[in-house]
Amino acid sequence: MNDQRKGDHAEPTTHFGYSDVPESQKARKVAEVFHSVAAKYDLMNDVLSGGMHRLWKRFTIELSGVRSGNRVLDIAGGTGDLAAKFSRLVGPTGQVVLADINESMLKVGRDRLLDRGVAGNIEFVQADAEKLPFPDNHFDCVTIAFGLRNVTHKDAAISSMLRVLKPGGRLLVLEFSKPTNKLMSRAYDAYSFAFMPLAGKLITNDSESYRYLAESIRMHPDQETLKSMMVEAGFDRVTYHNMTSGIVAVHRGIKP
Amino acid sequence: MLLAGVLASVEHGLNRVLRMDSTALPRLAALEGKVIAIDCVQPALRVYILPDEDGLMLAGHWEGDVHCTLRAPASHLARLALARDKTAVLHAPQVQLHGDSAALLDLVGVLQNLELDWEYELSRWLGPVATSLLAGHLRLRARWTREGLARFSQNLSEYLAEESRTLVGKREAEAAFSELDALKVDIERLEARIRRLSQSLDASDNA
Numbered sequence: 258m259n260d261q262r263k264g265d266h267a268e269p270t271t272h273f274g275y276s277d278v279p280e281s282q283k284a285r286k287v288a289e290v291f292h293s294v295a296a297k298y299d300l301m302n303d304v305l306s307g308g309m310h311r312l313w314k315r316f317t318i319e320l321s322g323v324r325s326g327n328r329v330l331d332i333a334g335g336t337g338d339l340a341a342k343f344s345r346l347v348g349p350t351g352q353v354v355l356a357d358i359n360e361s362m363l364k365v366g367r368d369r370l371l372d373r374g375v376a377g378n379i380e381f382v383q384a385d386a387e388k389l390p391f392p393d394n395h396f397d398c399v400t401i402a403f404g405l406r407n408v409t410h411k412d413a414a415i416s417s418m419l420r421v422l423k424p425g426g427r428l429l430v431l432e433f434s435k436p437t438n439k440l441m442s443r444a445y446d447a448y449s450f451a452f453m454p455l456a457g458k459l460i461t462n463d464s465e466s467y468r469y470l471a472e473s474i475r476m477h478p479d480q481e482t483l484k485s486m487m488v489e490a491g492f493d494r495v496t497y498h499n500m501t502s503g504i505v506a507v508h509r510g511i512k513p
Numbered sequence: 514m515l516l517a518g519v520l521a522s523v524e525h526g527l528n529r530v531l532r533m534d535s536t537a538l539p540r541l542a543a544l545e546g547k548v549i550a551i552d553c554v555q556p557a558l559r560v561y562i563l564p565d566e567d568g569l570m571l572a573g574h575w576e577g578d579v580h581c582t583l584r585a586p587a588s589h590l591a592r593l594a595l596a597r598d599k600t601a602v603l604h605a606p607q608v609q610l611h612g613d614s615a616a617l618l619d620l621v622g623v624l625q626n627l628e629l630d631w632e633y634e635l636s637r638w639l640g641p642v643a644t645s646l647l648a649g650h651l652r653l654r655a656r657w658t659r660e661g662l663a664r665f666s667q668n669l670s671e672y673l674a675e676e677s678r679t680l681v682g683k684r685e686a687e688a689a690f691s692e693l694d695a696l697k698v699d700i701e702r703l704e705a706r707i708r709r710l711s712q713s714l715d716a717s718d719n720a
Contacts, residue, residue: 309514311521312514312517312518312521315517315520315521315572316514316517316574318572319572319573319574319575319576320574320576321576321577322575322576322577323577324546324548324577324578325545325546342570345565345567345570346563346570348545348546348565500514501514
């Protein structure tokens, strides 16, 4: 949606936070960000969201309708918060695939889950959301939590998710969105651009990655735009739920 | 979000307690895959319970299949949690149960028969020596409190029955009841005797 193409011969550009970069460089730049924050990703999530990210993820799981024996794909699964819960829900007869494009995040997630004894029904796959390496009609549920805004071609990623879902399967997109309340929006802006980079500097010694986080959230499609993107991709019964006054929204679509 | 936060905290605390009983989690594993909905009427609140080998998962919203739904006012739910005879509570007219009731009763049974190894949990924080000393002290205090309460109860009942004569003692009351019973039987015998005599008098008059 936000991709820009300059001329016939120049390489198309896309946004990376507030700046434009050639499309071929975005994935590498995003990888650098997550490589930098991977070790303290969970701690930073707790600090920056005040623990709210756990509740947002809980609600996403409640919406998933996943049951014993299901096959679930968690894209941009990071440190495995959702995958661990899904592993419990699908049981030994089900399967969970934790996929992430970033090797560092995947390693942290894999180590963390194995340390917690989450094993047996879970697989770890390094994969690009735009070109998912799975057969058609394979999963009962696909989730992507706080990952879609980092994808270069969001339309391609949503189409890829549709392809790997079984008919009747659900896609859940948990992502930062646009606050519905003006007062909250102002407070959130101040928080994002003043506190988040400062916390990043203090905890991970990397303020730039958290400046990118704040900027990438502003560049991400709002609730209605993302909903229409999912409808255009072919999803049916697309709905979204705002959480914490719209700071975060979870979109759900069913594959017809 | 508020309910989700409360449920997350309750779930965390409950699972810590469940881990203190070595038999609770294997018993919950038998209920894996079951979804139990508790629908409280007053106040209106619906909570879903998903047991598995790691404990319980609580959810305020669930889109998947529900195997058992219990619908009752909060007072009846509390009674169900505490009562020994759960069948009597489940048969109350305000309580509605749909689906697989065995799953619900099994879950309640696991929660009611917990035998918590709190000393092990404490030893993880304080170490074995301090835990042993503290546990011995706590056990002594608990026994002292229990015995103290029993003695107080006995002394109070003796004072009320024997010294202040406010209440009648149990044995005294039993003796009085037994005398009353004997008196009642004697009166009945006397009545029967009078009846027989009057019948024989009537018979001789007619002759």
